[in-house]
Amino acid sequence: MQLNRRLLVGGLVALCASHVVAQTIVVDGEEIDATASNVDEASEVIAGDFLPEEKIQLTSDVLANLTDLELSNVTVLYFSEGVSARKRNTRTLASCKTFPGDLLWPNQIIWQVLNLVTGGSLIKTVPIGASCYDDFGNYNAARCSYVISQFTNSSLHILDPTSSMSPLYEGMTCQPSEDPAGTCTLGGFPSYVVDAKNVAHIQLAVNFARALNLRLVIKNTGHDFNGRSVGAGALSIWTHNFKSINYYKTYTSGSYSGAAIKVGAGVIGQEVYEAAEKYGVTVVGGEGMSVGYAGGFLAGGGHSPMSPLYGLGADQILSLEVVTADGRFLTANSNQNTDLFWALRGGGGSTYGVVTSYTVKAFPKIKTAVMTFNFSTSSTLSHEAFWLAVRAFFKLIPTFNAAGTYEYWNIWHTGTDTITFSMVPWFAPGHTLAQLHTLANPLFTAWTALGITFSVTESEHASYYPAWKAGFPRELVGGTVSKTAGRLFPKANFVDAAKFNATFDAIKGLSDKGGQVIGFGITGGPGPYPDNAVNPAWRDAAMFAISVINWDEGSSWDVIAQKSKLLTNDWMKPWRDASPGSGTYASESDVTEPDFKQSFYGTAKYARLLSIKNQVDPTDLFYAHKGVGSDEWYITGQIDGVPTQNGRLCRV
The missing domain is CATH 3.30.465.10 (Uridine Diphospho-n-acetylenolpyruvylglucosamine Reductase; domain 3)
Structure with a gap:
């Protein structure tokens, strides 16, 4: 095989699991320095019905070339020999993931190896707020000002390889600041990122992390309410460029x-x-x-x-x-x-x-009608009348669900003594505006009788996409002064009088304590349902509601922890009591949810999911907070009630 002093398919430098690394390669019998000029990506183009990014893969043939080319001891980039059907005895595995500062933490040469074989796709993490600080070495006043001005804009975080849109669970380290003398640390951000542009990059990152016992995290956009796309000391895989x-x-x-x-x-x-x-x-x-x-x-x-x-x-x-x-x-x-x-x-x-x-x-394509409206307590609308109006809406949720519509609403404290109900929007696929008017008429009639006045913004569209653009506001992200929890309420809670009263009182009670409520009139579909891992609580759901607790900007971690536990243990208890046996939507719920296995997955499904997890990932390479099998791990240095990801990941 003639390589002309350049290693093409399968190009790697030699290294071994003990971290002894040669900075040279042997080509045509001659030892030369390993650089980007002579080490190419380790990949092969594969035919098949794959997206373009998926056709470039790491294969056994590629790895086999390494031995043929006198490149030995490359086990940290090899595939696993096989997946055991039974999880290995945890006593034979490391008690913690390898962490920066550990003796076995990869040195810069090893990281450079990964960079070379991924075609220069390795990024050493620089937090999104680092440009605001002198101590990180890249202060840039213009960039800092831009980050501060755009921090609530999701696009800023999507284009950053490590930024999370929920900084609280990253640990709020290196938040953008106008004080350059402050301190910026990595905190819960991963140490390195592979900016994956093809499957081979992902495979190399997976093999590298598994062989070296590194924590591995995955980020797409950073829309992550639970801290699952960050992790201190981790190698991250950024899938942003898989756009086909x-x-x-x-x-x-x-x-x-x-x-x-x-x-x-x-x-x-x-x-x-x-x-x-x-x-x-x-x-x-x-x-x-x-x-x-x-x-x-x-x-x-x-x-x-x-x-x-x-x-x-x-x-x-x-x-x-x-x-x-x-x-x-x-x-x-x-x-x-x-x-x-x-x-x-x-x-x-x-x-x-x-x-x-x-x-x-x-x-x-489907025609779609959209409505938005709101009303607030005032000198002419009492607190009591406000909640009677909300009660009338809740009563009609089964009717709206049966019609296949989706109501996205919130109840927000918009002033010292003011509460606002907003529909943002009422989204009615398959409906004309005339049909939506007919559906809404009983509710609007009831509200008029209560003395409520409101104006409606509405539109009708020939297909889903323009209706979606017209109906849904761009979400604000990057907040550090709140925590959320959630609950799925079954249809029975809206048709059985006693259950309805308990549900209504639970939601009103949380608002009365100062909490905010975001709600969705929604079902898990009409069925029949496919056999999959979806939380069974979705299958008879009539409403998903999210609660929000707030604290003052700049509050201490002790205050944040106290507020977090207040939401979980006090404010949310009536919600759980009103819907025994139900659950919640794991992606938008409480990071300290009690009995998360039942609430997030359903007990029976969790058991099967754990069995599958043990089969396909016997050494627990993949970890996600409150994910399946996550209770076998913990993050060091945590504050009770605030599960940030800025500590070492260790086995229980």
Whole structure:
């Protein structure tokens, strides 16, 4: 094999698990320095029905070339020899993930090796706020000013390789500040990032992290309410550049035959909606404008404005591609790797592997009507009348759900003595405005009788995408003064009088204590439901509600912890009591949720998910806070009530 002093397919420098690394390679019998000029990416182009990013893979043949080329001891970049069906005895495994400062932490030469074989895709983390500080060595007043001005804009964080849109669980280290003399540390940010541009990059990162016992995290957009895309001392895989989308006019899988779209792991909701509009179809995606589509949204279940008609996002998945903990690239669907396919449809992200694409059902274009409105307590609208109006709305939620509409609302303290109810929006797929008026008329009549005045902004659209753009506001992110929790309320809670009263009193009670409430009139779909890992609490749900507790800017961690525990243990208890046996949506709920296995997954499904987790990831390479199997781990240095990710990850 003639290489002309440049190692092409399979180019690596020699290293071993003991971290003894040669900075040279042997080419044509001659030892030369290993640099970017003579070490190329370790990859091979593979044919098949893959997205462009997926056709470039790390294969056994590529790795086999290393031995042939006198490149030995490269085990840290090899695939695992095989996945045991039974988890290894944890006594044989390291008690903690390797952490910066440890004797076994990779030195700079080893990191350079990973950089070379991934074609220069390795990034050493610089926190998004570092430009505001002298001590990080890259102070830039103009950049700092820009970061501060845009910090609530999700686009800022999406374009950053490590930034999380919920800084609280990163540990709030290196937050942008106008005081350059402050301190900026990595905190819960990962140490390094592989800016993955193809499957081979992901495979190399997975193999590297597994062999060297590093914590591994995955980031797409950073829309992460639970701190799952950050982790101190971690190697992160950034899937942002997996942007390809394929459309299939006819796709057959199992009992399904129809239109489908294949979506790369870095695609956000707006991008998949734009593609669907272009191809004349509709897909089931989230309401958030910049939420990642083919990542935690689908893996965690994924509620949608289209869910009352078609089910959750996970219900639409026909096939997926994934890199598993052994570094292998697999297809999972109803015919192959079926257990993994089952788990990755609702069983949570960052737990079983790194999904690179999903193929999902596509539906015909659908007309959609949209309404927004609000009203507030005032000198002419009493607190009592306000809540009578909310009660009238709650009473009609089963009717609205049966019609297939989606009501996105909130009850917010907008002043010292003012509460505002806002519908943002009432989203009615399959309805004209005239039909939505008819549906809304009983509610509006009841409100008029209570003396409530409000104005409606409304529009009608020929398809989903323009209605979605008109209806949903861009979300604000980056907040550090609040914590959320959530609950799914079953249909029975709105049709049984006693349960209805308990539900209404629980929600009103939280508001009366000063909490904010965000709600969704939504169902998990009309059924029949596919056999997947979606939380069974979704299947009879009529409403999902999120509670919010706030504290003052600049509060101490002790205050934040006290507020966190107040929300979990006091404010949310009536919600749980009003809906025994139900659960919540793991992606938008309490990071200190009690009995998370039942609440997030359902007890029976959790048992099966854990069994699958143990089979596909026997050494626990993948960890996600409150993910399946996460109770076998803890983060060091935690404050009770505030589970940040800025400590070492260790086994219980």
